[in-house]
Amino acid sequence: MGESDTKGEANGKELTASASYSRIKVTQVSGPTGGESGTLASTDVNWEPPPCWYEPLFTPEQMKNFAEADGSGQVSIRQGWIGSGLWTDHFRDEKDAANYFGTPSTVKGYKNYNLGKKGYFWHGVAPDVTAIDDTTLCSRLMFWQDAGEIPDDPNAPTAETLAEYAYDKVKVPETEIELKPAVRSTVNLPTWVWLDKGTFKEVKVRAELPGTGLWAETTAKPVALHLDPGTKDAETYPASGNCEINEDGSIGTPYTKGDADKTPPCGIRYLRASNGDPYQLKASITWQISWEGAGGANGDLPDGTFETTQDMNVQEIQSINR
Template sequence: MASTPAGAIGGGGTYGKAHGSELSASARYSRIKVTQQSGPTGGKRGTVSSSDVNWKPPLCWYEPVFSPAQLKDFAENKGDGDVGLRDGWIGSTLWTDHFKDGKDATSIFTTPSTVKGYKNYNLGKDGYFWRGVAPDLNAVDDTSLCSRLMFWVDAGKVPDVPNAPTPKTLAEYAYNKIKVPSTSIELKPTARSTVNLPTWAWLDKGTFNEVKVRAELPDTGLWAETTAKPVALHLDPGTSDAETYPASGNCTINDDGSIGMPYANGDADKTPPCGITYLHASNGTPYHLKASITWQITWQGSDGSGGDLPDGTFETTQDMNVQEIQSVNR
């Protein structure tokens, strides 16, 4: 039986995504569902960047795609889609030959290359046909990874094959789905500071709360909850002509969930626990003060497993004008 590499017909991306309960024919689309369990849902938000530049989410994994009845309907009424991560079949005959009439199929990407066929889509059996999934197929350099032609797994089981999904797979998949709030830090002075006098920076208690998402893979019983907790603020003054407090620029979160300390009258000459002193005026071109929140990311899985994922960072930028006046009103 002939098969066409998915890349020759759009790399599995030509069939679109699923809408509602409709199943996608594309191996680039995952059925993993990610829902937010806690944390802010409104306002400006964004995804974190991993503090570990070498860390990457899972490249590919296997997951259930069709029940016998769903595969019968797909094969006989559409029949154009990905039967493997790198194998696309165009035409119902290819699908019915293999999954209905029991004919063997071949793939150049896996060993063994010949796969025995199925009888009548396994109708009457309880389980699902599984297939490899890769959200970014171009990143999967090893063509043998997750490339088996769609295969049968009994209900309630996860296949014992390389790249089978685990709770950690789901947790890592959810990493880039976490939306954390983008909130400007409080400053005193605000947008205009003074040379050689400290600018205080702080975040009030409750400004940042942890964010938790849950990732579930339907028809497997697998799930994971991934939690992002704010743990530090890093200040980058936007110029080398400045001093930060602490010297590292890393302001830790206080026990009550706040960062730094709010400015109070009479504090102008004091050293803030979190802040910046600019040593030269900005001369009409504001400095770009960068504030990066570090989020500690952990996960717990359906099988009792869990652990840490790389810290994530989310950065915002604020303009700071610095003037040459050497005194302030107190």
């Protein structure tokens, strides 16, 4: 089953119009489906998905049912009409309507909901209206578009719009890294860190906007592990704390007997005991994001990260057998 944040569709006789909900349907195509998971944080602090766009909402028949049954809802992102009168006046009886935020300021009315025509009434959608600084953005009154056509508007949806919308729908696994020693580390002795191959796999989600032919698949590929020991009194291997993913999909190398005096390709060496208050080891996976979509469109989006935290108890003793 795909995820559908859908309002404005027929549900028996009930129809609603809300600019806060999108009809974009998101389905996970591949990647882990069980266990704990979370969403990615963009490595580009200045990047944001589109604040709003237009979507098809009502067929002529659905518009008629909505307007004449109740007619209370948003006719644009920032403009609501309460009661049937305004809706029937504009969409049935050809009366012009005022648009207080978008352009043009007055919109020509429709005759009998365009019944008999093939197409949709479109409206603006904004996941968070308060995040839109420009009050005119995506603020056209609900408007008609013939079937099979995308509006000629700078805020019309594209395959890239869907790819960007799907960015925070990508769910990546929350998995603890493997450690040796696993229970308690020792001052000045390296702790080996690794992830077995297959622990992290590509995650792909597909976003589709009904009634448009638009789709996009957004893929997250794990590319690196970053270690933050949780204290300045520690060293990481490599020094950057960035452990690259091996060709077979693993990260680091598992500890084996006899490796005690070796330097791990991925690991930590604590220089001071935790003294009963464990250090908070942060392990952050970097995911490379790419997408492809309708019409052969494709591109890249900013890398994303997902971080987990583990307690690290570090002891200080004179000698240890490993």
